[in-house]
Amino acid sequence: xxxxxxxxxxxxxxxxxxxxxxxxxxxxxxxxxxxxxxxxxxxxxxxxxxxxxxxxxxxxxxxxxxxxxxxxxxxxxxxxxxxxxxxxxxxxxxxxxxxxxxxxxxxxxxxxxxxxxxxxxxxxxxxxxxxxxxxxxxxxxxxxxxxxxxxxxxxxxxxxxxxxxxxxxxxxxxxxxxxxxxxxxxxxxxxxxxxxxxxxxxxxxxxxxxxxxxxxxxxxxxxxxxxxxxxxxxxxxxxxxxxxxxxxxxxxxxxxxxxxxxxxxxxxxxxxxxxxxxxxxxxxxxxxx
Amino acid sequence: xxxxxxxxxxxxxxxxxxxxxxxxxxxxxxxxxxxxxxxxxxxxxxxxxxxxxxxxxxxxxxxxxxxxxxxxxxxxxxxxxxxxxxxxxxxxxxxxxxxxxxxxxxxxxxxxxxxxxxxxxxxxxxxxxxxxxxxxxxxxxxxxxxxxxxxxxxxxxxxxxxxxxxxxxxxxxxxxxxxxxxxxxxxxxxxxxxxxxxxxxxxxx
Numbered sequence: 051x052x053x054x055x056x057x058x059x060x061x062x063x064x065x066x067x068x069x070x071x072x073x074x075x076x077x078x079x080x081x082x083x084x085x086x087x088x089x090x091x092x093x094x095x096x097x098x099x100x101x102x103x104x105x106x107x108x109x110x111x112x113x114x115x116x117x118x119x120x121x122x123x124x125x126x127x128x129x130x131x132x133x134x135x136x137x138x139x140x141x142x143x144x145x146x147x148x149x150x151x152x153x154x155x156x157x158x159x160x161x162x163x164x165x166x167x168x169x170x171x172x173x174x175x176x177x178x179x180x181x182x183x184x185x186x187x188x189x190x191x192x193x194x195x196x197x198x199x200x201x202x203x204x205x206x207x208x209x210x211x212x213x214x215x216x217x218x219x220x221x222x223x224x225x226x227x228x229x230x231x232x233x234x235x236x237x238x239x240x241x242x243x244x245x246x247x248x249x250x251x252x253x254x255x256x257x258x259x260x261x262x263x264x265x266x267x268x269x270x271x272x273x274x275x276x277x278x279x280x281x282x283x284x285x286x287x288x289x290x291x292x293x294x295x296x297x298x299x300x301x302x303x304x305x306x307x308x309x310x311x312x313x314x315x316x317x318x319x320x321x322x323x324x325x326x327x328x329x330x331x332x333x334x335x336x337x338x339x
Numbered sequence: 340x341x342x343x344x345x346x347x348x349x350x351x352x353x354x355x356x357x358x359x360x361x362x363x364x365x366x367x368x369x370x371x372x373x374x375x376x377x378x379x380x381x382x383x384x385x386x387x388x389x390x391x392x393x394x395x396x397x398x399x400x401x402x403x404x405x406x407x408x409x410x411x412x413x414x415x416x417x418x419x420x421x422x423x424x425x426x427x428x429x430x431x432x433x434x435x436x437x438x439x440x441x442x443x444x445x446x447x448x449x450x451x452x453x454x455x456x457x458x459x460x461x462x463x464x465x466x467x468x469x470x471x472x473x474x475x476x477x478x479x480x481x482x483x484x485x486x487x488x489x490x491x492x493x494x495x496x497x498x499x500x501x502x503x504x505x506x507x508x509x510x511x512x513x514x515x516x517x518x519x520x521x522x523x524x525x526x527x528x529x530x531x532x533x534x535x536x537x538x539x540x541x542x543x544x
Contacts, residue, residue, distance in 0.1 A: 154514040156507070162499045163507050196498060209511050213518075 226269030
């Protein structure tokens, strides 16, 4: 019986852990930790298969696609609210968009191309991740400059699927945060954590500085920031455990990303610009106000 | 069980790393001249007088170098496009001066009317839905900036032609095929192996 226990201090699923100071450390069965670590390692390997090409941020800069990309991502977020989609679906659409743009590096990107691609990305993400679907007509109801016929969108979808190698089950920053955070907390803590983490992740998606980091790094950093705010007593213990199963370069990336995220979060709060990219465009918007 | 999963993912990871190294030559296609073409389109978004007052020099700088190239593009557009409406709208958008704003609006409106008569019922339905959605946006979001920019954008831009769509699709397909070719060093079209990572051995069926 003693062989099943481990010496590590780990979070308990009882509510008392968050209400009181931890006086007696609670130990989990060792096989549960091992199972989590194996799953986490598999997800990290899987992440590599579904990333945009390297130097994607530079490519966006040189082709003036930073701002159009932000517009399109904001459209995804509007659609999420309008059609009551899950955040998992929206983050899949983000991933498809970035991968395609980095693979098919057209010399002359125009905004209508990006809108057509975005409609296809959202349509495929909905088919993949949602229970009930949306028609191509419904998707184009709001927020777009152009409208396309169904056959054009279907053609775009097929090209998108080829470009992605039909690998649609991407590991996104949201899926990492979901895996790491939600499985270890009581249900009544989910709502607070979920809304806060997803807000940070959406901001990170719009922020070009954050695009340098992998989804796993962004997801863990967002979780770290949120735990620091909502559950300070357990945050240190939890983060220490996560760090213990990572290598040094991953740790360095998370620490760097975490610092940047804290800085950007405070700046966003001061500017009162929600889901607004921190870029020269923001300066123009502030000037108008 | 986990060992098998590990083996597969490592092989795929190796392929992904191969793709990473092969992606480097494709980045050479970046051209500086193309970026200048796209900048004025972004600058068109904030058309308020306050924005032009804040940065008048940059606006003039951005407009001047682009105009000869845009004129050339629009000279080509009547021959390439079959729909006359897009030609009208493209000619209308040449003038960026504030004095011609009224003329621009009139020309754009006439262009929209022409397109609606050409396409028939579908276009009318779509525009009605767009108008209703704009009304909803007005009620939901009282911010004037976004509404104005949205309306200006929707008026100014013409739908892409079938030729433009076909070109976009063809370019994408070409990039996908090249990526596959670089990754597996094999030309599917010619059915010939190429120099690279894999060694291809012919089998007799």
